[in-house]
Amino acid sequence: MIRKIIKIDEEKCNGCGACAAACHEGAIEMINGKAKLTREDYCDGLGDCLPACPVDAISFEEREAPAYNEAAVLAAKQSKTLPCGCPGTQSRTIKREEDFCPTSRVNSMLSQWPVQIKLVPVNAPYFDGANLLVAADCTAYAYGNFHNEFIRKHVTIIGCPKLDEGDYTEKLTAIIANNNIKSVTVVRMQVPCCGGIENAVKSALQASGKFIPWRVVTISTDGRIVD
Numbered sequence: 001m002i003r004k005i006i007k008i009d010e011e012k013c014n015g016c017g018a019c020a021a022a023c024h025e026g027a028i029e030m031i032n033g034k035a036k037l038t039r040e041d042y043c044d045g046l047g048d049c050l051p052a053c054p055v056d057a058i059s060f061e062e063r064e065a066p067a068y069n070e071a072a073v074l075a076a077k078q079s080k081t082l083p084c085g086c087p088g089t090q091s092r093t094i095k096r097e098e099d100f101c102p103t104s105r106v107n108s109m110l111s112q113w114p115v116q117i118k119l120v121p122v123n124a125p126y127f128d129g130a131n132l133l134v135a136a137d138c139t140a141y142a143y144g145n146f147h148n149e150f151i152r153k154h155v156t157i158i159g160c161p162k163l164d165e166g167d168y169t170e171k172l173t174a175i176i177a178n179n180n181i182k183s184v185t186v187v188r189m190q191v192p193c194c195g196g197i198e199n200a201v202k203s204a205l206q207a208s209g210k211f212i213p214w215r216v217v218t219i220s221t222d223g224r225i226v227d
Helices: 018-024 070-079 146-151 171-176 194-207
Strands: 003-006 028-030 034-037 059-064 131-136 155-161 183-189 214-221
Touching: 003 034, 018 028, 018 171, 131 146, 131 171, 131 194, 146 183, 171 194, 183 194
Parallel strands: 131 155, 131 183, 183 214
Antiparallel strands: 003 059, 028 034
16 A cells, blocks of 8 residues: 655664654564564554654655554554563553563653753754753763753753764854753763863853853762852
């Protein structure tokens, strides 16, 4: 049958895996570092994966393809086993383990994907009116209540100024200048190298020409907020 289905441009694909995570049907898999539509009959043609892709590697096309097989999708979900040992779910509306698994302790407040500064698009709908959290990636491991205190009700982007190549200033400037950002929170570790992420945000705010409320929170290596 001729129907609408997704098309993945492997040349553009950067292998981030965001589309595979966004596909609730399990139609996309990561193979050799690239996203592949492995089950055409699992693709419902709704395109949840499109806005998740940071490099616009996914589009729609109309072509000959097997009909969407909802029964097979539900059966595949039912057969999956979670890390805790609980069975999978048939519900397409359930997206997190804690919604149906009594032993799970997942309490993610993350509202968007991807989160790496180098992978996020400069323009995305979730930036409109956002409270932006720019965090050094170690902070979420050091501070136990990070999701509730910082990620909740924020759009989160992370990076490591010591390990990542280049400077974040240009990318952050573009994000702030081209979107309606309401506030910026910087969370960094109490180590000298983390000053890079704070300085990048400060420079980006100045370069954007906007006056946006911002603050810096510093986490100690033993997991305390120090200022």
